[in-house]
Amino acid sequence: MDANEQALPIVFVHGMRVSGTMWRAVIRAIGTRHPTAAPDLPGHGTRRGEPFTMPGAVAAVAEAVDELGGRALVVGLSLGGYVALATAAAHPERVRGLVAMGCTTLPRGPVAVAYRGMARAGGRYPEAVNRLSAFALRRGLPRPLAEAMVAGGLSSETMPDIVNSVAGQDPLASLAAYPGPVWLVNGERDHFRRHERHFVRSCRQGRLVLLPGRGHLTSLADPAVVARQVLDAAAVAAPGPGQG
Structure with a gap:
């Protein structure tokens, strides 16, 4: 990719069942201003068939950061947001800043129960759930976003491992x-906003950004808006002169 090698790299982390292709439109909107990567997590996309674990997902993100020079802004949505949080805690020296989207609900209580039920269905009937998911994405999202979501294939068989892995995390910790800057970005109508104030209070340098009228996945419906938020975060997180 033609990119400005002096700019802070950006690593994008995808959500559950999909792959790194979900970020295509946002990466296209950023263009050549920053080096970018959108790795597939274990069990997804080009890594379908591998077991999903949170340590494996964190390792995939850290490897992508290393391939771009060793420091990056990390951006994640939904599952990708929880993975980004875990990566920042495990490798703060690699993560210059964090944009965590649609992941400010604690993975416990009624939400966890509902997702465990969905996960069981995905584990037992993955191809049927993949077809249903693709249909729902194409019906509920703008066409370019829906096609980006399904372009790398769907992996519903990973859902039980993902839900168990996320439920075992402590995102507030x-x-x-x-220690770095954190942007918690939620669609105004996102059902994963439930504990956002707790998340903001847990940050050392945190701020909450709401996208008016957007939901969980439709937070990506306007790639230019998301790209602008990411670029603004990258400008803040970029190392100053002499910091490398």
Whole structure:
């Protein structure tokens, strides 16, 4: 890719069942201003068939950061947001800043129960759930976003491992452990906003950004808006002169 090698790299982390292709439109909107990567997590896309674990997902993100020079802004949505939080806590020296989207609900209580039920269906009937998911994405999202979501294939068989892995995390502790700047970005109508104030209070340098009228996945419906938020975060997170 033609990119400005002096600019802070950006690593994008995808959500559950989909792959790195979901970020295509946002990466296209950023263009050549920053080096970018959107790796597939274990069990997804080009890595379908591998077991999903949170340590494996964190390792995939860290490897992508290393391939871009060793430091990056990390951007994640939904599952990708939880993975980004875990990566920042595990490797603060690699993560210059964090944009965590649609992941400010604690993975416990009624939400966890509902997602465990969905996960069981995905584990037992993956191809049927993949077809249903693709249909729902194409019906509920703008066409370019829907096609980006399904372009790398869907992996519903990973859902039980993902839900168990996320339920075993403490995202508030991850935020408290991370010293860098954090942007918590939620669609105004996102059902994953439930505990956003707790998340903001756990950050050492945190701020909350709401996208008016957007939901969980439709937060990506206007790639230019998301790209502008990411570029603004990259400008803040970029190392100053002499910091490398």
